[in-house]
Amino acid sequence: MLFPAQEHRFTIPQIEAALRDLGLGFQGVKLAPDVIERFISHEAKPGSPRSLSAWHRFEQKTPHTFIGMYQFWCRKNPLPNRSEGR
Secondary structure: OOOOOOOOOOOHHHHHHHHHHHOEEEEEEOOOHHHHHHHHHHOOOOOHHHOHHHHHHHHHHOOOOOOOOOOEEEEEOOOOOOOOOO
16 A cells, blocks of 8 residues: 655635635535535525635534535636737
8 A cells, every 4th residue: 555655635715725825726525415505505606616715604604514525626827818908
């Protein structure tokens, strides 16, 4: 078995900052459908499933949501169009 030399623990706000620093956009989390439904009922705003701030609020209310680890998708943010504004 292989184990990492050191395990790092991250909070959702730390993940959000890291993604921003890396130029990545949060796309969503991998959770059971019933958890997603509970989240949507608490955070019933358009776009909230793609909001790390909304997931952080939900985790504060339901601390066992991410009991093992965070599993999420992200994507590279598109580069700004350099021809815009010329």
